[in-house]
Amino acid sequence: MKFCVLLYAAVLFAADPPKKTFPFPYTQEELPNGLRLVTISTDSPNLVSIYIVVQTGSRNEVEPGKTGFAHLFEHLMFRGTEQYSPQKYQEVLQRAGAASNASTGDDFTQYYTTFSKEDLPQILAMEADRFQHLKYSPEMFKTETGAVLGEYNKNSSNPEEKLDEVLHDTAFDRHPYKHTTMGFLKDVQDMPNQYDYSLRFFDRYYRPEYTTIVVAGDVDSKRVRALADQSWGSWKRGSYRPDIPVEPLQKGPRENRVDWPLPTLPLIAIAYKGPAFTDTQKDWAALDVLATLAFSRTSDLYQKLVVNEQKVDTLDGEIARRVDPNLFEVEARVKRADDMQYVRDQILNTVKRFQNEVVPADKLAAVKNRERYQFTMQLDNSQTVAQTVARFVAQRRTPDTIDRLFEIYAQLTPEDIRAAAGKYLVESGRTIVTLTGAGAGGGK
């Protein structure tokens, strides 16, 4: 034990962290049409990574029967324009030796490409073309919905996906966070009939005021801006503003269960309504730190349930980083169904303890150090730099939010953690969902 204490001290004093957490210089500009451009010079030679972030995700799917459309669009965006057919688009990427893909979340859809710097002008122009002039036929549209159903199918063999789906459906009444990014299966199956709606969706959201381009790597910001003006400058600003329903205050604990048709280990998710992501208040950061203190590998509960008693084989806690209030969630995979009640009680007792007791200052300091090291250590190449910035851009459209968030972490006190637990981890905002497999040992 002595060894550990010494080590903690060594880490605390050896580190003389710089004021700015984000270590690279960047520029942030807005084109007259509202498009945001962030250019980051990293010191890695030759490569460039572009992330185009559209602030549209499953959160924007406000109409009934139309869940999963943000994600469907991630697919449709590869269906070509008059200037670049899908084949031609692929050919350009291939000749550039580029790695390219896209992903969708609750709040955003992002498109990324990593390649050699000499191909920047062509790739930036080609991307501008598809964001402005995407064109697909009803037949192409229907074909792509088949690929989306295929994606649903490949996810569907995982019970954790199902647990997540039911948890959100149970915890939310009105806000689109009620459904997952994939959407409800019935909506995915109905997608082939929704060609006209898809055109409307594109017209609403694929607009400069929703979009930020992050360029990281061996680049010069003036040149990137000139290229952006050339190919993205004519993109027309839109006018649609979604009326995203506000989730009413939850007034009592909720529970649900999933019976998984195959043998699997039981799962339990305990979630609370948490705050929206913020880089100006302490609430979100305090719950983020609390999740680490209470439920990560170094927590007392992990030590008890996973290492000593060995009743649980995975335990995690996290607060989702979302534009609107989302969930603080603890999830455990339990080895025997008989222990489900015990594990549930242990998690609830831990929550109670954090509401009543303040955490030791040295533990809080260790988490702060960890957050900072973890953040800076991952930035070891241009693609992860762009990717990391894109994650923050999805919320706030600026890398400035990174340093602001880390300033908040630095200011957190043990009392802030306790206060956040007291305010948010309350029974009336709680949802518990369990999943048990066919023939799981004992219990029922």
Next chain:
Amino acid sequence: MRLLAGLMLASIAFAQMRSITLAGKSPVVTFRVVFTTGAAADPDKPGLAHLTAAMLAGGGTRDLSYKQIVDAMFPMASSVTAQTDQEMTTFTGATHVDNLDAYYKLFRAMLLEPGWREDDFKRLKDEASNALRVGLRGNNDEELGKEALYSALYRGTPYGHYSTGAVSALEKMSLDDLKQFYKQHYTQSNLIVGLAGAYPADFLERIKKDFGVLPMQDSTPTLEVKPRAMDRTHALIVEKNTRSVAYSMGFPIDVKRGDPDYPALLLMQSYFGPHRMSGGRLFQRIREIRGINYGDYAYIEYFPRGMFLMDPSPNLARRSQIFQIWIRPVEPPAAAFTLRLAAYELDKLVKDGIPVDDFDRTKEFLGKYVNLLTKTKSAELGYAIDSLVYGIPDYNSYVKNAVAKLTREQVNTAIRKHLRTDRLQIVAVAANAEDLKMQITGASPSAIQYNSAKPADILAEDKIVGAWDLGLRPEDVEIVPAAKVFE
């Protein structure tokens, strides 16, 4: 007979501790410590190599409990991760140079002074067994299919079992088995130390001195991996209650890094089915044009966890590799057709080779794309270690130089030489196995229904595809319940 890499691998028994260093300015110091041993060295106790590595990376040391290690690494945001494959066991970690000394002390103790505690052992054994029962069989039809394919192709060879092992073998394993494995195989002759970042000038010497306590030699005889010859196409249907049908199929190839035809087959892979990219031929024909599933790819090297990764993990070097096609889950009504479509496309590739335009473009692609594989220090280090083992220059220049010289004729010749459409091993993970068996062995053509109109040339092609003979008789199809796989 490919001598070069064979020699490299065989000569290990006489080599001394080796190292690869990439000194640089990065404040992050990256460790990759590889032992050239793995699951192929535990044929009688499947999972022993995996569990031994897991005990080092996820258990306590002689002086510190696992909890103390986790607590100590926590503020540094560091950890040690183990990866066990057939012939390589890799320990990776990274730390900020601020914390290098403290981190290294832990890293060193974990690898050199394992604590062998009973409670760690029990926890990690459960973890391995759950990885098989739940993580693989329960939750991941695609990886289950891929690993079942490897096990089927290498039955009776040292690669004949999955590196995580088998549930019943794990249950029987004792701590003494692990200690014995460690003593025999964690030797200086098997060790390659990889180090990158702004570490002090004398740091490598310190590591070498510390790791000098390991025994010198691994006395295990040189590994021989000779997959049995296949007489015809076989299919294995792993049956479970699941929504859709996942396929993997392939056969062993006598080509690995360093062999004359490796660059040509790598180019073939980049054309036919580059991992998670939409430009590949299989992806275009199956997903893009027909909308059948989420993706379709081809491989000439082992690539586990592909559903979670965009880039291959390094340090999975093997003396024997397979050619493989991965068809992502398909809705059951389209399953038989899709299997025929994959076989049809493979046949086309073998007969017609790569078209001229595609060849030029793929060549250009590969020459540049190879740079992206080593974009992180950890990957660069990993590829450098693999290159040392395979006996080739650094991977990027090896591929770039070789690909620049390739002609279309050379590539198409290599395709004809190494690929084939008969003597395939097919693995499907599916519900209603008997029904699928009937569909893929029967003489009646497989149909496909689309949700939209398709061009005439595609419909005409579908007629040929639907009637494509997979060469499967009912007696060539084996059905196994998922619960029995890796049990």
